[in-house]
Each structure stands twice: as structure tokens, then as C-alpha cells.
Amino acid sequence: MRLISHPVLCNYYVTYRCNAKCHFCDIWEKPSPYITLKDAEKNLIDLKKLGVKVIDFTGGEPLLHQQLPELLTLAKKYGFITTITTNGLLYPKKAHLLKGLIDMLHFSLDSFDQKNHDEGRGVACYNKVLESIEIAKSLGEKPDILFTVMNNNIEDISKVYNQITLPNNLILLLNPIFEYGEVGGGLSKQSIEKLSKWSNQKYVFLNDAFLTLRQDGGNSIDNPVCKAASTSIVISPKNSLILPCYHLGKQEFDINGELTSLYQSKKIQAIIAQEGKLPECEGCAINCYMQPSFSVEINKYFWKALPSTLKYNYWKGTWKNAFFTKSTL
Template sequence: MKLINHPVLCNYYLTYRCNATCGFCDIWEKPSPYITLENFKENIRDLKKLGVKVIDFTGGEPLLHRELDQLLALAKKEGFITTVTTNCLLYPKYAERLKGKIDMLHFSVDSPDEEEHNQSRGVKCFDKVLDSIEIAKKNKERPDILFTVFEENVDKIERVWKEICRPNNLVLILNPVFEYNNVETGESLSAETLKKLVCWGKQKNVYLNEAFIELRKNGGNKIENPVCKAASTTIVISPENKLILPCYHLGTKDFQIKNNLLELYKSKEVQEIVALEGRLKECEGCVINCYMQPSFSVEINKYFWKALPSTLKYNYIKGTWKELF
């Protein structure tokens, strides 16, 4: 049974540029412009009309956009929940400008060991993460630590939790790694690792969407009976001001928005693609967290019930649960 029949999330790619070179991501390899303030104003008007609640300001590295503070302020003024994930290289520089404008601020950490984390990110940024935590706390911000889980770093979760999260009273978000297109992320997560993640998800101030684990155990999305609702739950906007369908990672079609996002999204051509969500051959076996998270929240099925406890837990901690309804 479908609970919600409109998009709830916008993944707004401010730029594909990045000041890190993570091996599990290819976005930073792409040439890219930056979105314009004018286009953003036009698009959030229509995002609100479409029923979107959350805007994820993403990239690339979103803090590379010099007008990020203005973009966030506009979104907050219109009542959107805002999220930003950063590698922290630029956060100390722009923290004051961003203060109070981000509901869900995520700092990426892949290891409690400086050298290992920096190697994962392809740039020296571990010290900036620690600096950013202190600055954010002084500004009364509540960042989360986003830990991308690989087979080789799962045993580092405990140290990140004990050495970084608990002393600073931060939420630890466990993000199981996924592969897409030609981007290889190494060995798939084993059954033992998935079991460990479920146990960690039950700890205080640790967020793990258990439906992510259930989906992986079941072999991912099945095109004959898809769980993925990427195109109907999530609107993806590129730095070139294009609507990407059915999702960013497997996008097969894009449309220039031209100040008509509402009309474009409701058009016959776009809705025909939306109807194919989760059913394309590229969708077989997909476990991409970015799109499964909203997919699990709009339709009552076994994944909905698996996702519900952790979703309520996180939004209660962050104080954003009321804004979701």
C-alpha cells in the first residue's frame, strides 16, 4: 500500500567538483559548473509545490559553492529540511556563514586512524574533521559522523564510536558501501559484516537503516517486483540545471528544466520514465542507499517496517520528526 504519492526528497547537486579524490566515487572526475542562485530560487518554488520536504545539498563537495549559505537560507525560509555532507576541508572557513542553516550536517569519517582516513579520501583532511567538530560544537551545531562501511574497515566502527562520537555526543551514521556503474568499491559486504552492522545499529546514538541490510541479504532490488521508488520519491537536479531520471547513479535521461520544474516533472514524457523506476535492467540487484532510504518510507512492505525504528530514532534525536509530517 502506497502511503505517499509525491516526491519527498531532492538531491540537489550544487557541483560535481570536489577537493577530494575518494576511490569509491567518480563524481569528482567530472567537469562541472556550479548551480546559480536564480535557478535555485525558481526550482525550490516548484519543489515546494510538488511536496518535497528535504533538500540534500550535495556534490561533489557542496562547500565549494561560494553561495551555499544563501542557498540554505532560502531553503530554510521555505520550510525545507536541509542536509549537507562534507569532507570538512572547507568547513572551518565557512562554519560561521553556515551556522543555523543545516538541519542534518554530516562529517565524513572512514577510519579513526589519520593516515588510513586520508588515504581513503585521497587528501589530508582528518585533522580538518577534528577541527570541524570543535567549531561546530562551539556554534551549538550537532553534526553527525558519516562512516562508509567497507569489508576492510568494519572493525574500526568501535573506535570511531568510542574515540570520536561518544566524547563529543555525536550520532554515528553507518553507511554500507554500494557499487554503481563502473565504480568498484572492493569486496562485497559479507554475511558476518552485515550481522555486525545490525548489532551496531542497536547502540545508543548509532543510526543504521536495517532495511539496507535486509535488502542486501535478499540480493538487492528485483526488477520483476521492485522496491526502488527512486524516480517518484526523489527529484535529482544537476549542476547544469537538468532533471536527471530515474536517478543520478543510473541516470539514463536528462531534461533541461528551463524554469518549469513543476510542469516538466508532471509531463507525460517524464512520468513514463518514472513508471519504469526499479524496472530497468540496470536496476537489477541495486542497493544504492540514497534512493532506498526514501523508497522504504512511502510504501508499506517488509522494508518499511525494517526501516521504521531507525528512522524514528534518528529524527527524534535530531528533532526533525515533526517537520516530516
């Protein structure tokens, strides 16, 4: 049974440019412009009309955008929950400008070992993450550690948890790696079993539905759990609407200041109707699209995801806005 029929999340790519070269990501290889404030404000107004509640200003590295504070200020003006994920390289320089504008601030850290983390990210950023934690805390922010879980770093979770997140009163987000195109990868059965033991730990966010979906073999095109196109709106740095999702990205449509009418048009709705049913969707388990998919339709994944989702929004203080606010201007 479908609970919510409108999109709830916007993945707003402020730029594809990045100052890291993570081995499990290829976005940094793409040439890219930066979004403009003029386009962003018009799109934010339309996103509000469409029912979106969360804006993930993403990239690339979102802190490369010189007007990110202004973008976040606009998002807060229109009542959105905001989220940013950063490698930490630029945060120490920009922290004061970002203060109070990010509801969910994530610092990426994939190993307790500096050498391993920096090699995986393709740039020396481990110490910047630690510095960013201290600066964010001094400003009264409540950042999270986003740990991308792979087969070769799963044993590091304990050290990061006990020696970094707990002493700093941070939430540890455990993000199982996913595969798309020719990058990323999967988790072994043994890794999934090890990871599942972390789901009930204090100040750990782990969506059990992610693990269940992987155990089930990912999305099935015959009975798709993926609702990526109807729950998430993806906007590119070129101010285009990407469908059915960023990672598949089969089609792009120029927005031209008319996001609402474009999204509601017959041609876009026809594409949305094929979400999770395309041949390329078979076996997909991409977290950033499954998280909203799990929240809009009652099935076993909904119930698996519900406890961690409620717990995290309670921790962050966003639960009222996420679940009970109206989506009108």
C-alpha cells in the same frame, strides 16, 4: 500499499567538483558548473509545490559553492529540511556563515586511523574533520559522523564510536558502501553480520532495511522495492532533471524554470513508471535512493527502516516537519 505518492527528497547537486578523490566515488572526475541562485529559488518554489520536504545540497563537495549559505537560506525560507555532507576541508573557514542553516550536518569519517582515512579519501582531511567537530560544537551545531562501512574498515567502527562520537555527543551514521558502475563495492556476509550488531547501540543510526535488502540480493526488477524516481528529484549543476536517478542517469531534461510542469509531464511520468524495473536496476542497493523508497510503501523494508528513521528524526528535532507539515506554500 503506497502511502505517499509525491516526491519527498531532492538531491540537489550544487556542483560535481570536489577537493577529494575518494576511491569509492567517481563524481570528482566530472567537469562541472555551479548552480545559480536564480535557478535554485525557482526550483525550490516548484519543489515545495511538488511536496518535497528535504533538500540535500550535495556534490561533489557542496562547500565549494561560494553561495552555499545563500542557497541554504533560501531552502529554510521555503520551509525545507536541509542536509549537507562534507569532507571537512572547508568547514572551518565557512562554519560561521553556515551556522543555523543545516538541519542535518554530516562530516565524513571512515576510519579511526588518520593514514587509512586520508588514503581512502585521496586527500589529507582527517584532522580537518576533528577540527570541524570542535568548531561546529562551539557554534551550537549538532553534527553527525557519516561512516562509510566497507569490508576493510568495519573493525574501526568501535574506535570511532567510543573515542570520537560518544565523547562529543554526536550521532554515528553507519552507511553501508554500495556499488555502481565501476566504483564502490559490496559487503560480505560476514561484514553484514558484524554491522547488524550496531543497529541498537545508543546514538547509532543504522537502517536495518539496508542490510535486509543486501541479504535479499538487492532490488528485483520483477518486484522492485526501488521508488527512486517517484520519491526523489535529482537536479544537476546544469539545471537539468536527471532520471531515473543520478547513479543510473540515463536521461537529462533541461528545467528552464518549469520544474513542476516538466516533472508532471507525460514523458517524465512515463520514465518514472519504469523505476526499479530497468535491467540496470537489478540488484541495486544504493542507500540514498532506498532510504526514501522504504518510507513511502508498506512492505517488510518499511517496517525494518521505520525504527531507525523515527529515532534519527527525533534526535535531530526534525520529526514534526518530516512527518506532519503540509507541503503547500
